Amino acid sequence: MTTTLLLQVVVSGLLLGAVYALFSSGLSLIWGMMNVVNFAHGEFVMLGMYTAVVVWTAMGGGPWASVPIAAILIGTLGVLAYFLLVRHIMRGPMLAQILGTFGLALFLRYGALWVFGANFKTLPDDLVGHSFILGGIRFEGSRVLAGAVGFIVTVLLHLLLTRTSVGSRMLAVSEDATAAQLMGIRPQRMQALAWALAGAATGIAGALVATFFYTSPTVGETLAIVAFVTVALGGFGSVLGALVAGLLIGVVESLSAFLIGPVYKDVIVYAVFVLVLWFRPQGLMGTT
């Protein structure tokens, strides 16, 4: 086994991890802001992917067109989901919250099945650009773009939450909505904003993932599990934690699949996951 090949595995893992981080950040944001688990997260990604497919088939547009459109569309979907569903079920018991977003997931999944059909759709590989070689290692254009955007979006979300007054207000609402209200912050407006941001980030993720993955109505199921693990490992509500966790999972998955065997990669990933949570139940970068 050559060093180049091993380096290629690590690079592939890092790029995969950055993509994991990209489609986990939205989930992390909502979890951290409202203590609500969005079980429809995978379906949000799926709709972002279909946005890219439709933008390409209808007007031949690449990610430069589909990413902003998906951000707006899925961001709007997030706000709608908040006002029409989440706002109401938050008053109910925990079970209502879980089943509420789960119902939304099924609604979106089978809605997509109805509108788009069950067939797998793919975008052409050259939409982003061909793969290139750097230091003997191959980089796939579409994954590099997705990874880079994943990194940027996550860092921007982190800065927004920690360095701006809007971010402070959002965090204040998540700490204590009543106290924040007494300070003149409107909790519902902040929570709607969180859903808009999370939806937009998720839409961007979907539009970029679609450039190198297949798109189908059930693809959200496949991707959502990774997102949940990434968020839990990174620390509930820590956007930066999701980035670190995504990269970690990507590299562990790639290395174990290559060195031990593809069927064992999930065993290794989840073993690492359980071990980390054993010692740090709050996740890598979460606070207790």
Next chain:
Amino acid sequence: MVQLSRRALTVGAASAAFAFATDVAAEEVVKIGVLYPLSGNAASAGNTSKMAVELGADIVNKGDPELAKLMPIARGGGLSGLKGAKIQLVIADNQGTPAAGQNQTLRLITQEKVAAMIGAYQSGITLTASAVAEKYGIPFVNPESVAANLTERGFKWFFRVTPVAADFAKAYSAFLKEQKAAGRKVDAVAIVHENTEYGNSVAGVIADVFAKEGLKVMQNIAYSANSTDVQPEVLQLKEKNPDVVLFISYTSDAILYTKTMKALNWKPEIMMADASGFNDQAYVKSMGREVEGLISRSAFAPGKPGSIAAICEALYKKKSGGDGLDDGSARSLEGFLVLADAINRAGSTDPAKIQAALKATNMPADQMVAGYNGVKFDAKGQNTLGSSLIIQMRNGDYVPVWPKAKATADLVLPFKGWTK
């Protein structure tokens, strides 16, 4: 209302069936029970199979002048062995569940009094439905289920027309050995398979057959079909660099492998696939042009103009309003024609006589719609002459390339793959 015991009902039903069987010639109709998934998640496949069986009944009942020159049964006017009795299909929906398949078979046999059964697409449903037919002594012809255990139950009334994994493996190995004789390198084979029942069992059978035939399987990669990433798998292939790679995959993973192999720019001398995902129209439409020269298998190829396959393809297109026969529907039609031929030779609707005729079935290769070497059942009811055509991807579509007798295009190797 008089209460009847269950036993009395069964006896009554059986005697009614017997009475029906004896004077069928007067009725001039032979009832055949057709069981397919017409709803549920296999409904699209079930409906094409149903349409293929309906086409088969049309061929027997109405006939086709062109086809009649090649196949005696297509002369029209019903079954000649039963004084021109027409075939009447009684179609039932197995709803994609073994329980519904079982209930529907019971209804078709006891209430509709069918002389024979055909179906049921999914192996798990064929399993329960054929058990009912076995109990009542009604012949059950299965055109398309491939699970190995179906013919291992010691059944006397069960007949499977489709080839199974062992037949596919033999076709692959014969094909590869021929390439070796022609001077191509096939010394190292890698098998890449998804890790559920389908992938595991087929990969196991292929590895066994290849070992016996002297082909070296140097790499065996099992993976989960709903993986988010297959880069490590492709890098493992890149490291060992086998001459031949054989994929046993569903659609989503077939797409991922194709995209990843292109991105990492690795291709073997010969890339092969065990149909399934790689034959799915969704794959062919989206990825076909990226895998120029990919080898796969199919039970059906349209064949040369004027052949049985070509005529049936044209008739089927007329019936479906566009789509042609495929691997699944061609096998269903073939299964139906085997059953119709047996009933014709039996000259009776007596299930025991049909069973005897099925056992004596010996159809030659030149009577086939599907690409089999013929139909002849062994003691377990498995067709021993089932085989597959080898097809190759050319300009975004599959064409038959092997065996030579059924090829419409020359085989082109090595695997070319993506062109830009």
